[in-house]
Amino acid sequence: MAQIEIRDVSVDYKRPNSEETFTAVDGINLSIEKGSFVTIVGSSGCGKSTLLLALAGLIPYAKGAITVDGKTVTAPGPDRAMVFQDASLLPWRSVHGNVRFGLELRRWRRDDLDQRVTRFVHMVGLGSFADYHPHQLSGGMRQRVNIARALAVDPDVLLMDEPFGALDAQTREVMGDELLRIWERDKKTAIFVTHAIDEAIFLGDRVVVMGKNPGHIREIVEIDLPRPRTSAMLDSPAFIAYRQKLRDYIAADMASLQMVKDVA
Ligand SMILES: Nc1ncnc2c1ncn2[C@@H]1O[C@H](COP(=O)(O)OP(=O)(O)OP(=O)(O)O)[C@@H](O)[C@H]1O
Numbered sequence: 001m002a003q004i005e006i007r008d009v010s011v012d013y014k015r016p017n018s019e020e021t022f023t024a025v026d027g028i029n030l031s032i033e034k035g036s037f038v039t040i041v042g043s044s045g046c047g048k049s050t051l052l053l054a055l056a057g058l059i060p061y062a063k064g065a066i067t068v069d070g071k072t073v074t075a076p077g078p079d080r081a082m083v084f085q086d087a088s089l090l091p092w093r094s095v096h097g098n099v100r101f102g103l104e105l106r107r108w109r110r111d112d113l114d115q116r117v118t119r120f121v122h123m124v125g126l127g128s129f130a131d132y133h134p135h136q137l138s139g140g141m142r143q144r145v146n147i148a149r150a151l152a153v154d155p156d157v158l159l160m161d162e163p164f165g166a167l168d169a170q171t172r173e174v175m176g177d178e179l180l181r182i183w184e185r186d187k188k189t190a191i192f193v194t195h196a197i198d199e200a201i202f203l204g205d206r207v208v209v210m211g212k213n214p215g216h217i218r219e220i221v222e223i224d225l226p227r228p229r230t231s232a233m234l235d236s237p238a239f240i241a242y243r244q245k246l247r248d249y250i251a252a253d254m255a256s257l258q259m260v261k262d263v264a
C-alpha cells in the first residue's frame with residue numbers, strides 16, 4: 001500500500017444561502033508513494049484546493065476513503081502540514097514568531113524550540129529578517145515564512161496550494177530550486193498545486209491533471225527526468241514534449257466544457 005491512498009473520494013459543499021449541496025470533486029483515485037513529489041494542475045475551480053483540504057482533514061469528504069500510513073483521515077494531524085493558497089501570517093508576530101506559532105499550535109514543548117525555529121528561518125534564506133514583521137517583507141519572503149512554518153513541524157506530508165502563486169517568475173524559479181533542495185534532503189512526501197505547467201513538470205515525479213464539472217482526475221503524466229532537476233532541462237526535448245502533452249490535456253478539458261455549454 002502507498003503512503004497516501006485516495007479511494008473514490010467525493011467532496012460536497014453546501015451552496016450559499018441554501019440547503020442544497022453540490023459535488024465539487026468526484027471519483028478521485030490516487031496512490032502516492034512515500035517521499036514522492038506529486039504536482040496537480042487544472043483550470044480554476046476544478047477542485048484542486050478542495051482535494052488538498054480534504055487530504056489535510058480540514059473539510060469532510062462525502063464518499064470514499066483517504067488514508068495516510070494506513071490511518072483514515074478525519075481531521076488535521078501532525079503528520080500533514082499545509083501551505084495555503086492565500087498566505088496567512090500573523091501580522092503582529094515577527095518572522096521568527098510566525099514560524100514559532102506553527103510549533104506552538106502543535107504543542108511542541110521541547111527545549112530546542114527556538115533553536116529549531118532559527119534553523120528553519122535560515123533554511124528559507126530569511127536569517128537576517130527574523131525580527132521583521134509581515135508588512136516589512138516582500139510577497140516572496142512572506143511565502144517563504146509560510147513554507148518554513150510548514151516544514152518546521154516536521155510533517156511526513158507537505159501539502160502546498162499554489163505557494164508561489166503571488167511571486168514573479170524569477171523568484172518563483174529560485175523558490176522552486178530551494179524547495180527541491182529541502183525535499184531531496186528530507187524526503188518528505190509533497191503534493192503541490194500550481195497553475196504553471198513548467199513548474200509542475202520541473203518539480204514533479206508525476207503531474208496530475210484535473211478536469212471540471214465535477215472535479216475529477218483527467219490524466220496522470222509520469223515525469224521521467226533525472227534528479228536533481230536543473231534549469232537546463234527546461235529546454236530539453238523531453239521537457240518540451242511533456243509541456244505540449246499537458247497543454248493538450250488542459251485544452252481538451254476546456255473544449256469539453258465548451259461542448260457542454262453548446263449543448264445547454
Ligand atoms: N467553502 C466552499 N463552499 C462552497 N463551495 C465551495 C467552497 N470552496 C470551494 N467551493 C467551490 O468548489 C469548486 C472547487 O473549488 P476549489 O477552490 O477547490 O478550486 P481550485 O481548483 O482550487 O481553483 P483555483 O485554481 O481557482 O484555486 C468551485 O466551484 C468553488 O466555487
Ligand SMILES: [Mg+2]
Binds near residue numbers: 048049050085161
Ligand atoms: Mg485553489
